[in-house]
Amino acid sequence: MANIREIAEKAGVSIATVSRYLNGTERVSKESGLKIQREIDRVGYVPNALAKAIFTKKSEVIALMIPNIVNPFFNQLATVIEELCHEKGYTLMLCNTEDNKEKESKYIDVLKAHRVAGIIASRPKCKEQYLNSNIPVVSFENKIDDSIVSVSSDNYDGGRMAFEHLYEKGCRKILHIKGPDTFDATEQRYEGFLDASKGKDVQVDMVSFKTDFNLKMLSEDLLNLDCKVEEYDGIFVFNDIAAAAVIKHLRDKRVDIPRDIKIIGFDDSFISELLNVSLTTIRQPIEKLGKAVAQILLDEIEGKEVSKEDIMIKTEIIERETTLV
Numbered sequence: 001m002a003n004i005r006e007i008a009e010k011a012g013v014s015i016a017t018v019s020r021y022l023n024g025t026e027r028v029s030k031e032s033g034l035k036i037q038r039e040i041d042r043v044g045y046v047p048n049a050l051a052k053a054i055f056t057k058k059s060e061v062i063a064l065m066i067p068n069i070v071n072p073f074f075n076q077l078a079t080v081i082e083e084l085c086h087e088k089g090y091t092l093m094l095c096n097t098e099d100n101k102e103k104e105s106k107y108i109d110v111l112k113a114h115r116v117a118g119i120i121a122s123r124p125k126c127k128e129q130y131l132n133s134n135i136p137v138v139s140f141e142n143k144i145d146d147s148i149v150s151v152s153s154d155n156y157d158g159g160r161m162a163f164e165h166l167y168e169k170g171c172r173k174i175l176h177i178k179g180p181d182t183f184d185a186t187e188q189r190y191e192g193f194l195d196a197s198k199g200k201d202v203q204v205d206m207v208s209f210k211t212d213f214n215l216k217m218l219s220e221d222l223l224n225l226d227c228k229v230e231e232y233d234g235i236f237v238f239n240d241i242a243a244a245a246v247i248k249h250l251r252d253k254r255v256d257i258p259r260d261i262k263i264i265g266f267d268d269s270f271i272s273e274l275l276n277v278s279l280t281t282i283r284q285p286i287e288k289l290g291k292a293v294a295q296i297l298l299d300e301i302e303g304k305e306v307s308k309e310d311i312m313i314k315t316e317i318i319e320r321e322t323t324l325v
């Protein structure tokens with residue numbers, strides 16, 4: 001493949017001129033530019049983006065750390081982020097960390113080596129590494145440090161609304177299926193839920209899943225919970241995809257939803273509407289969340305003044321069939 005030296009020779013200009021033309025940072029005369037472009041088109045030259053990134057210490061790639069690529073919520077969040085980054089001339093690189101600290105850590109090393117322009121870290125675990133990376137970072141959920149902006153939904157209030165809704169619907173024996181302890185967002189949902197139940201004549205229990213959704217949830221996790229989910233009259237599940245697994249589990253046991261048990265999820269990801277019995281849920285405003293994380297990072301990359309205040313976006317309840325009647 002032709003290199004920058006050959007392009008310069010054929011176009012009759014210096015290597016430095018070709019390099020200036022490719023970087024677009026300094027002026028190149030119209031005549032030289034035309035000659036260079038003609039040569040580039042003739043030989044089909046593709047600039048070495050990595051070499052350029054190493055030279056300029058920055059690429060046009062933004063990395064998005066996704067903790068669970070199977071979860072529809074993160075599909076939707078990634079779509080919003082990708083659209084905005086693409087619009088602004090950046091390519092989005094997806095890194096599926098699977099909530100695994102070692103995997104996330106390796107990704108950060110690779111991203112540093114590739115001089116990515118910035119990182120959106122969803123549910124980050126490797127806090128020190130992000131802090132020391134010298135790369136602009138914005139987090140979605142799990143706070144990294146006061147110097148790094150974190151964006152999230154108002155999870156506490158969402159948890160509170162979930163309880164109030166089940167209570168208003170007459171549930172008096174309610175189970176909360178919580179997310180893993182390492183998820184700040186689901187801890188906050190649990191706190192809101194618990195606080196709302198205080199002083200009310202109601203039995204509230206809690207069990208935890210060890211992971212975000214995966215297929216093992218159906219075949220093992222749900223069967224090994226320390227309680228019988230079918231003995232409750234209301235269940236608040238920490239996210240929609242896990243709620244879908246709980247619904248499948250209950251229907252296999254011939255439980256009538258919502259007559260026998262009412263269920264509420266969290267997210268309002270597209271799956272909640274598509275389920276056979278559509279899911280009542282607490283909506284996370286995915287569009288707003290995605291746009292907020294992407295815009296803050298793009299502003300940081302472009303050197304704009306960015307407030308270090310965390311962003312918390314309001315949630316709302318969306319009533320569907322799992323709590324109807």
Ligand code: XLF
Binds near residue numbers: 071141186239267
């Ligand atoms: O981290 C939480 C747990 O799952 C996240 O917001 C989600 O609700 C996405 O499904």
